[in-house]
Structure formats: C-alpha cells, structure tokens
Amino acid sequence: MLGWALTFLVIALVAALFGFGGIASASAGIAQILFFIFIALFVIAMVARAIRGRTP
Template sequence: MLGWALTFLIIALVAAVLGFGGIAGAAAGIAKIIFVVFAVLLLISLLANALRGRPPRA
C-alpha cells in the first residue's frame, strides 16, 4: 500500500512539472489518503502485536 502512495506521489510530481494542475492535485490527494490509511493500519498492526504478546516457552 505504501508503494501505491509513492506511485501516486511520483505521478503528481511529474504532472505538476508538466503543468497538468488538475491531475497533479488529484494524484497528490490520492497519495495522501493512501498514506494515511497505510499509517493507521501500521499502528493497528503494531498495537495488536504488542497486546497479543508471546506465551512463555515451557
């Protein structure tokens, strides 16, 4: 998912350099949304792993 965010960020930068303002803005918006979703899922995953813990070995 982070790869998709980086892909849309690159698309936005290329579109901005070429002067396509609407496409650049849309791609940048999509990249931001995907990055936030990625960050939230990462935090949930880290918390779930920390709370689950590991049982002691016998």
C-alpha cells in the same frame, strides 16, 4: 499500499513539473489518502502485536 501511495506521489510530482494542475492535485490527494490509511494500518498492527505479545 505504501507502494501505491508512492506511485501516486510520483505521478503528482511529474504532472506538477509539466503543469498539469488537475492531474497533479488529484494524484496528490490520492497519495495522501493512501499514505494515511497505511499509517493507520501500521499503528493498528503494532498495537495488536504489543497486546498479543511475542510468539516463538
């Protein structure tokens, strides 16, 4: 999922460089949403691992 966020971020930066405002803002919005979903899933996974404890 982080890969998708980075992909849309790169698309947004390239589109902004060439002046395609609509594509850049759409790609940046998608990248931002995917990034926050990734961060939320990461935090949930860390909390679950802390609660469950270490397994050998």
